[in-house]
Amino acid sequence: MREYDKLVRDRIPEVIRENDETPVTHTVEGEAYRERLREKLVEEATEFRADPSAAELGDVLDVVAAIREAETIDEGKIQRKRRAKLDEHGGFEDGVVLDRVEE
Template sequence: MREYDKLVRDRIPEVIRENDETPVTHTVAGEAYRERLREKLVEEATEFRDDPSVAELGDVLDVVAAIREAEDIDREDLQRKRRAKRAARGGFEDGVVLDRVEE
């Protein structure tokens, strides 16, 4: 027996059954679902850090999309906010690392 207690993709129980194993699952909704998505985002971001592959980045984007939908965040509103922050503070293309701020 392996214990997980984590949000998984919708077809994972089916995949487990195809491997002649028995998944034990439950569903979450509302705030519990949103909290599980936030945990999943950290999990997937960590996996991408450890394996910076296109597949792992795709997993991160899938979780971000699910969060946007679960939080009822309009896609265009999100893009506007991203552009505004980028205009005010810049992006991440230059590789700037802040070492410290001296007074």
């Protein structure tokens, strides 16, 4: 028996059954679902850090999309906030690393 206690993609139980194993699952809603999505974002970002592939980045983007929907955040609002932050603070293209701020 393997223990997981984590949010998984909707078809994972079906895949497990196809491998002649028995998944034990439950569903979450509301704030519990949103919290599980936040945990999943960290998990997927960690996996992308270890394997910076298109597949892993796709997983990160899938979780971000699910979070946006679960939190009912308008895509246009996200883009406006991104642009405002880019205008005010810039992006990450230059690779600037802040070592310290001296007084």
